[in-house]
Amino acid sequence: MKHGIVYYRPDEAARNVAFIKLLKLAAERAGMLLTLSMYPEDLSPDADFVIFRERNPKLARELEHAGHRLFNRAKINQIANDKFATFQLATFMGVPAVPSRLVESPDELDSYPAVLKTVDGHGGVEVARVLDEMEAGWFFTRFMDRRIIGQPFIESGAADVRLFMVGNELAGAVKRTGSSGFKSNYTLGGRVDPHMPSADMVRAAQRIARALKSDYIGVDFLLLPDGGFLLNEIEDPVGARSLYETSDVDIADVLMQHIRMKLNE
The missing domain is CATH 3.30.1490.20 (ATP-grasp fold, A domain)
Known part of the structure; x- marks a missing residue:
């Protein structure tokens, strides 16, 4: 049986108790064991993989150098948590992005x-x-x-779309609309609705996912008045509360099936 670790900082683990439980249950269904770790020194060197749920590229690189297999890789954590690096990647890949x-x-x-x-x-x-x-x-x-x-400043009606990408495939999407000001962040009190992204938007997200060789990311696009879109940010780690509240997609299950497939390659 494959043994994996889901890694959170203590404060983030406390905020994500429900998702951690879903990940553990999904791991069981995939024939794997998943345990929680909140301190780098507690990571077992015998674990087959680590689901890395922290914004800390330096720590991610250290874990990789120590021999751990991370989902997502340290390089993805680095780019997703650097908005300028994200813009550079989008420009290189030909994905329309907010000029930065x-x-x-x-x-x-x-x-x-x-x-x-x-x-x-x-x-x-x-x-x-x-x-x-x-x-x-x-x-x-x-x-x-x-x-x-x-x-x-790009007028988007304080709305954006988040695409949840597992591997190169779209697992689900939500539209987020800000309750005040110009920010659409759900954690700031914005509204969230189910959304069916356009084929062009999905292809753009897939282009980003393939370039990163990512396992699980959020790809955020601003919606333009003319029906177009611009890449705004990439999220790693990406939270899924909005997806669980607006769909029947169990992203934990989709992710664990993806990890099982990658481990068996």
Whole structure:
């Protein structure tokens, strides 16, 4: 029997008790044993795989160098948690993306309103739409020790679509609409609805998944008024509360079946 570990930080493990239980049950159905670990030193060297559920590329690389097989790989964790690297990948792959560039001061912004983001922030908490140089200066002061990207403000009706990709296949999708402001993040109180993405959007997400050789990621697209879309972010690890609330897809089961297939290759 294959033995795997799902790795979370203690605080994130407490927030994700339900999903951890679903993963363990799905592992049993796939003929595997899955246990939880919250500290790197507790990871068994005999484990066949690790489901890595932390935003920590450095730790992911260390675990890989120690011989652990990670789902997702450290390289995916690195790119998904660097918004500028995500933009570079999309550009290289020919996937339409929100124009992004590294900036160090308000002088480097071409126009207002603009959007500023720390490159490694998540959950919409280190993102601001700035209307003028004063607001931009406040953001740079607050995050003076961080890398920051600047983007044009793109009207999307505070809506985006998240595609849940397991391997190269679409497992499900949701549309997220912000309750206020321009952010659509579900964790900030936004609305979530089931969504059927266009064939072009699915192909774009598959192109990203293939390039990364990813196992389980979220691919977020802004919806444009003309019906088009732009890649906004890649999520690793990606949370699935919105998918469970809007569909009957058991993403834990889909993921564990994928892992079993990869281990048997």
